[in-house]
Amino acid sequence: MLECITIDNFALIDHAEIEFSKGFNILTGETGAGKSLLVGSLNMLLGERMSKDWIRYGEKRAVVQGLFRIGEPKLLQYLEDNGLEAEEDKSLILSREISSDGKNICRVSGRMVPVAKLRELGRWLINLHGQHDNQALLDRSTHCGFLDRFAKAKIQPILTEYHKEYQKLVEIKKELSGLEIDEAEKLRRMDLLQYEIKELETADLKPGEEEELKTKCSIASNAKKLLSSAGQALDVLYDNPEGECAYNFLASASQLLGSAAAIDPAFSGSADNLEEILAALEETVRQVQTYLDGFDWDEAEVELMQERLDDIYRLKRKYGGSVEAALAHLEQITKEYNAMEFMEDRRRQLDKERETCLKNAKQLAMQLTDLRKQTAGKLSAQIGESLEFLNMPDTTFVPVIEPAELGDDGADSVEFLLSANKGEPPKPLAKIVSGGELSRIMLAIESILFEEDLVDTLIFDEVDTGVSGRAAHRLGEKLSSLSESKQVICVTHLAQVAALANCHFLIEKKEEQEKTHTVIVKLDQAGKIRELARIIGGEHITDTTLKQAEEMLHG
Numbered sequence: 337m338l339e340c341i342t343i344d345n346f347a348l349i350d351h352a353e354i355e356f357s358k359g360f361n362i363l364t365g366e367t368g369a370g371k372s373l374l375v376g377s378l379n380m381l382l383g384e385r386m387s388k389d390w391i392r393y394g395e396k397r398a399v400v401q402g403l404f405r406i407g408e409p410k411l412l413q414y415l416e417d418n419g420l421e422a423e424e425d426k427s428l429i430l431s432r433e434i435s436s437d438g439k440n441i442c443r444v445s446g447r448m449v450p451v452a453k454l455r456e457l458g459r460w461l462i463n464l465h466g467q468h469d470n471q472a473l474l475d476r477s478t479h480c481g482f483l484d485r486f487a488k489a490k491i492q493p494i495l496t497e498y499h500k501e502y503q504k505l506v507e508i509k510k511e512l513s514g515l516e517i518d519e520a521e522k523l524r525r526m527d528l529l530q531y532e533i534k535e536l537e538t539a540d541l542k543p544g545e546e547e548e549l550k551t552k553c554s555i556a557s558n559a560k561k562l563l564s565s566a567g568q569a570l571d572v573l574y575d576n577p578e579g580e581c582a583y584n585f586l587a588s589a590s591q592l593l594g595s596a597a598a599i600d601p602a603f604s605g606s607a608d609n610l611e612e613i614l615a616a617l618e619e620t621v622r623q624v625q626t627y628l629d630g631f632d633w634d635e636a637e638v639e640l641m642q643e644r645l646d647d648i649y650r651l652k653r654k655y656g657g658s659v660e661a662a663l664a665h666l667e668q669i670t671k672e673y674n675a676m677e678f679m680e681d682r683r684r685q686l687d688k689e690r691e692t693c694l695k696n697a698k699q700l701a702m703q704l705t706d707l708r709k710q711t712a713g714k715l716s717a718q719i720g721e722s723l724e725f726l727n728m729p730d731t732t733f734v735p736v737i738e739p740a741e742l743g744d745d746g747a748d749s750v751e752f753l754l755s756a757n758k759g760e761p762p763k764p765l766a767k768i769v770s771g772g773e774l775s776r777i778m779l780a781i782e783s784i785l786f787e788e789d790l791v792d793t794l795i796f797d798e799v800d801t802g803v804s805g806r807a808a809h810r811l812g813e814k815l816s817s818l819s820e821s822k823q824v825i826c827v828t829h830l831a832q833v834a835a836l837a838n839c840h841f842l843i844e845k846k847e848e849q850e851k852t853h854t855v856i857v858k859l860d861q862a863g864k865i866r867e868l869a870r871i872i873g874g875e876h877i878t879d880t881t882l883k884q885a886e887e888m889l890h891g
Contacts, residue, residue, distance in 0.1 A: 337792045337823045338462065339427075340403040343377045345392040348845065348854040355858070357839035360819035363827045363856075364834050364867055365843030370854030371827045374843065375464070375797045378402075380432055382462060383455025388436050401431040404461055408790050411460045418453065420444050430454065430461075464795040465782060473752075473778050474766040480708075480750040483735055485785045487711040491704065498700040498746060505693045505742075512686050515679055522676060529673040532655075536666040539651055541659050546648050549641050556638040563631065566624055574621045583621070586614050694742075701747040708737050708748055715784070722780035726814060727807035728773065731755065733780075734762045775799050776811060783818055794818060796826040800833055808832040831871040835888040840864045864889060 343352045348370050365371050380386045381400045391398045406412065406426050415421055415428075422428045423445065432454060433441040442454040449457075472478050484491045555562065574583045590610045597603035648659065655662035675682065712735040719733045732755040740749040753762035756773060765777070779799060786794055796815065803811050812833035818824050819838070828834055840859045845852060859867060868885035869877045 337405045338402055338825070339405050341377070341381070342399075342401045343374075344399045345395040346377045346380070346398045346400060347373050347390055347392060348852055349373055349377070349856075350392060350853045352854075352856045354841060354856055356823065356825060358823055359838035360816050360836060361823070361825040361839045361841070362834045362837035363825070363841045363843055364829065364871060366845075366870075367829075370845055371843050372797075373854055374856065375795070375827060378462065378464065378795065380434070381430055381454075382458030382464070383432070383442065383451050383453075386434055386440075388434060388438065391434060391436055395436075397433055397435040399431065399433045401429060404428045404430065404793075406461075406792070408460075408792070410790060414457075414460060418457075420447065420449075420457075428461075430457070459791075461791065462793045462795060463786065463791045465778075465797065465799060471774075473774060473781070476749075476751045476764070479735070479752050480745050480748060482752075482781055482785070483708055483711055483715060483750050484745070486715045487707060491707050491711070494700055494703050494707070495745065498697060498704060499744075501693055501697040501700060502742065502744065505690065505697055508686055508690045508693060512683065512690070515683050515686070522679070526673060526676050529669045529676070532669055533666065533673060536651065536655070536662060539647060541648065541651065541662055543659055543663075546645065546659060549645050549648075553638060553641050553645065556641075563628065566628055570621065570624050570628070573617060573624075583614070583617055586610065586617065590614055697742060698747070701742060704746040705737065705748050708746075708750065712737060718784050719777075719780045722783060722814070723776065725810055726776040726780060727810045728756065728776060730758045732762055733777070736762075773802075775801055775803050776807065779811060779814055783814055786818060786822060791822075793823045793825065796824070796828075798827050798829065800828055800830050803830065812836045829871065831868050831885070831888060834864075834871060835868055835885075837864075840867065842867050861889075 337358060338356055340353065340355045343349045343354075345351075354374075363371060363374060376390065377400045380390070380398075381402045404427065406422055406428055412422065412426075429443075429445050431443045432451075433439075435441075440451055442449050442451050444454070444457060473482075484495060572582060574581050576584075590607065593603050593607040593610055597607045651662050652658055655665045715735055716733050720731065723729075723731045723733060734753040734755075736751050736753055738749045738751075740747055752765055754765055754768060754777070755762040756768060765774070779796075800808060800811055808830045809832040812830065813836065815824055815826055815833065816836040826833065826837075834840060840863075842857045842859050842863065844855050844857065846855055847853075857863070865882060865885045866877065868888060869881040872884055872888075873881035
């Protein structure tokens with residue numbers, strides 16, 4: 337149940353805090369006062385798409401918060417499954433903030449969540465029915481969904497299984513369609529793939545090979561300079577014919593320091609250091625000599641390496657710009673070639689799967705058809721009773737179920753037909769209903785479906801369009817009866833409906849300091865009478881309209 341909603345800087349509402357009651361809550365106001373703004377703020381709270389245009393002019397952000405009281409075990413389980421939780425008193429606070437810089441911040445009891453999660457949670461908390469929902473009833477494609485909602489407990493498990501089978505069927509058909517290729521085109525494609533596979537497999541490309549070859553070629557092309565530099569370094573370090581080399585000088589110095597250390601231990605460290613330097617020098621000389629002894633410069637080998645590099649460059653340009661891209665291409669075309677090579681086997685396998693899947697889908701569709709036919713009679717009878725209560729006594733409501741091709745929801749074409757007068761055959765809703773009749777038919781349907789709904793709060797936005805007189809009073813009574821088991825919040829322009837409210841709010845537009853803003857006020861008894869009188873008589877309220885309003889309020 338929605339206990340309270342707080343709205344800040346939403347369109348013309350600078351600040352509003354509304355505390356709703358458990359039963360029948362009514363909101364009224366003059367045309368243009370901002371009744372739609374309250375519904376808009378609720379849509380914002382429920383995670384619907386909102387733009388920064390809804391932010392009050394001159395402000396940086398709009399914020400809507402709602403306090404809900406929950407008790408439905410399935411909702412509590414949903415919260416737990418999604419890492420959320422209600423407070424100890426089973427209250428839940430939803431909030432959403434939209435900023436002029438495009439930021440969209442949503443929270444559930446203080447925890448930030450994506451707007452999609454807020455929208456998902458909102459479906460558990462509020463069912464909002466607006467004027468556009470009435471028009472949806474004229475679209476026959478929605479009728480099957482209405483019928484299925486009526487027997488949701490029985491139909492939904494089968495419908496879920498059907499959806500799985502049907503989705504498999506769609507995917508199989510899609511893959512089979514992809515296998516439909518001209519045989520000549522298939523052979524041409526396989527020849528091309530085979531050529532590319534052979535070229536790449538023969539090349540045997542390896543990551544890192546190119547860099548290694550470049551290094552080797554660079555060494556080979558600079559071999560003379562390399563050998564000269566290394567040889568001269570060896571002469572300077574060790575192998576000078578005249579004995580004037582680093583090793584000899586260091587060896588003499590080491591001997592002298594050793595003698596000095598024998599006299600004064602202060603030189604021991606220096607002598608040891610020099611011995612280590614001599615050892616390192618000997619190792620360096622050994623490494624350089626080994627390199628020079630093993631160096632083999634083969635012109636033919638260099639040419640082969642250069643040819644290999646040329647092949648690598650060519651394949652890189654042809655297959656993606658790098659060795660890694662070429663290897664990835666090889667993997668991809670190998671899979672494609674294998675798939676084409678075994679295409680007939682895959683087609684036969686898919687045909688068998690399609691057969692099985694189609695059989696399962698048809699069986700489930702038949703079960704759905706049987707359940708829908710059983711449901712149709714019950715729905716027709718209950719809606720007939722509800723329409724009679726809503727001052728449409730001679731109305732016959734007929735859900736017609738006809739065979740159709742397998743589709744998203746089975747193999748049924750469902751359409752609601754209506755006869756509003758005795759002796760007339762039922763016809764499609766779009767051809768015969770007026771706005772007032774459509775409102776009552778929709779309310780009759782929804783009032784039945786809502787009884788099975790887990791949602792505690794029902795919101796009706798001017799669903800009484802086109803209704804007047806006795807029918808309006810009956811419509812109000814129907815909404816009031818719904819409020820005995822659900823919280824009902826209704827935006828209305830009918831006095832007959834407003835008079836039945838447990839809690840009545842007035843929405844007004846005011847101008848202060850050259851600014852326009854919308855205010856929402858909870859009415860006391862006198863306020864209710866005056867507002868009903870305004871609805872009845874318009875702008876000029878008289879003693880007669882006040883008396884009429886008081887009589888209407890007290891029944």
